[in-house]
Each structure stands twice: as C-alpha cells, then as structure tokens.
Amino acid sequence: MTKRIHAKHKIDRRLGENIWGRPKSPQNKREYGPGEHGQRRRGKLSDYGQQLRAKQKLKGYYGNITEKQFKAIYHEASRQKGDTSERLIGLLERRLDAAVYRAKFVPTVFAARQFISHGHVKVNGRRVTIPSYRLKEGDVIEVRDKSKDLGMVLEAAQSSERDVPDYVDVDHGKMVATFTRVPTLSDVPYPVMMEPNLVIEFYSR
Template sequence: MARYTGPKSRIARKFGEPIFGPDKALEKKNFPPGFHGLASRRRKKSEYGTQLKEKQKAKYMYGVLERQFSNLFKKASASKGVTGEVLLQLLEARLDNVVFRLGIAPTRSAARQLVSHKHINVNGEVLNIPSYTVRPGDVISVREKSKSLEVITTSLNSRRSSKFAWLEWDNSQLAGKFLTRPERAEIPENIKEQLIVELYSK
C-alpha cells in the first residue's frame, strides 16, 4: 500500500507548518531545509508554484498520494456545491482521518496503521481500507480485542471531548458516529482550497 514514508520534519519545514503534528525540529529551524533555506524566503514564487505548493501541502497533511488526490478532485468537481469545499469534505470523510479526528489515534499515519491492521470497525464490521469514505450515520468503533492497545488508550486519554461538531463520541463503547460532512468553517486545517481548484483548472 503506497504512502509517503520520507522525512516528515523536512516536509514540515518546507511548508513552515507542523502538518504532521507537533514538531521540535520545526520549532528550532522555522525555515525551509537545504543550503539555501533562508534565502528561498526572499524569492518570489510564481502563481503556479503557489498553487502547486498548496496542493502538495494538502496531500501530505491527509496522507494522500497523487492519483488518489486527483480522483478525489474529479469526484468533488462532479458533485454539487463548491468544488474546493467538497474536496476538503471528502478528505475529512476518509476513514483514517475520521479515526484521527475521533482521538482514537494521535496522528493520521497512526490512524492509517490502526485501520490497516484491522483494529477498527465500521458499523460493527472490520474494515481495513484507510481511504474508505465514511458516510453520515456510520459508526466507527475500536474492535473489542483492540481496546487495550497502548496507542489507543494513550490517545483517548489525551483527547478533548466534543472537539468536532460533526462527530459524536461514546467513551463507554469506544465508538464514534459520523453525523454529517463538516462545513468549511469547521475544518481547522490551514489549506487554501481555491488555489488547488485553480491549479486543476489550468
């Protein structure tokens, strides 16, 4: 199963944001990597470069590779609503992202691993496809035999209750419900989705 496995701090420094979560390396060196890192701040980026960078940031943030991202954009374009917002809603509805948002895993990559290793149920059935699109009303839960896993218990102990309005969490059952697709204003990620739409429109 293809996914990005390269150096994460380097990518976070490239975008100047902790896109993979808290990063001490980014805090110490808040400038692009490489010999010309500091100097690159002064170079003016082209319109295409700015748009491409925004798409790359979204891909890294949600752990999606080029073909998957392109397919999601086509799906968003064919759907009703504002294309950029629908694209983010589709990314938010990925099973690995929902597991992360519910607080079952500390990062999206950890959530992806939990799903792949069959620790997660959707509507009572084991589902090991991280890219699965969760639908409103779906119940995402931790498998009974996986409830004592350290990564899950540690993550749940540090989660904040009712963090996202489109999700509902039942701590006694270690299960959450995907209530509805989130509005753009509810999605906290710093992504300028209109730049991505402009890039694909060229």
C-alpha cells in the same frame, strides 16, 4: 505498513508550516527549510507556485494519499453540485482514516492508516481494512475490543493536543464514534490555513 519512508516532518519544514500543529514538529525550532539551501531567503511565489504549495499542504496533511488518489478526489468533487472547494474538503474528511484521526483513536494521520490496515477498526459492526473507505452520515466507527487497551489508543484519547470536531460524536469510554455529517471547510480544525480554492485552480489550469 505506511508508505511514507522518509521523515514525516520534512513536509513541515519544506512548506514552512507546522501543518499538523504537533509540538514535536522541527518547524517549531527551525523556521527554515531542510538542506544546505534551507536558510536562503525565499522569493515571492508565482500564482502557480502558490497553487502548488496549497496542493502540497492539503495533500500532505492527509498523510499517505498518492497524487493519483488526490487528483481523483478533485475530479469527483468537480463533478458534484455546489462549491468544488467545499466538496473537496468533504470528500477528504469522509475518508475512514481521517475520521479515525479526528476521533482521537490514534495520535497521527499516519497512524490512522496503519491502525485501519491492521484490522483494528469496525464500521457499522463490520471490520474495515481500507483507509480510504468512504463514510456516510450516521456511520458508526468502533475500535475492536482487543485493540481498545493499546497504549497508542489510550494515549491519543487522553491527549489535549487537539479537540474532536463537532461532526464526529465520540464516546472514548466505549471507543465508539459516529460520523454525524459531512463538514464544510470552516468546520474542519486545521492547525494552519488551508486554501482548497487554490488547489482547484491548480488542477483546472
């Protein structure tokens, strides 16, 4: 069961962007925030406000990541060699739930978590029920045979709403995908601009 019990698209309205690029987002109809004060003109954000917003947007995009988990991913990225922003994105995209979503086996990142938790996914031939499972280059992700004909899976695979990125090689006929490489920020098909550099600044204050 998903941890998020409130309307998912309130994230869109609060941030003022359709962060998943979905046609059903209320942000497409009401370009103002939720609540009685939502239509007030927004003031200019401080540096801290911009950093916080960038963090909320990136964290919210991946669905059900808790603050504790997200901060731990940042700390791990900061310990690795190279650009911390790029490392952060790479670690997020290596999550199994992110890869299942990228492969278009499910329609949303929220559905990906539930799909994995319910035992519908195998990695390298073994069933994995941990959405945060970290993939390595060359890992093969497969929808279990009994789950391949689920309506949600078939609908997601045929959807033209989004494309599969080139770091995930997918065969929708067999419902098998290979995580070919760790992507950089420019590789990831975010519908809106993500600013991981501001997330780094937020946590390194």
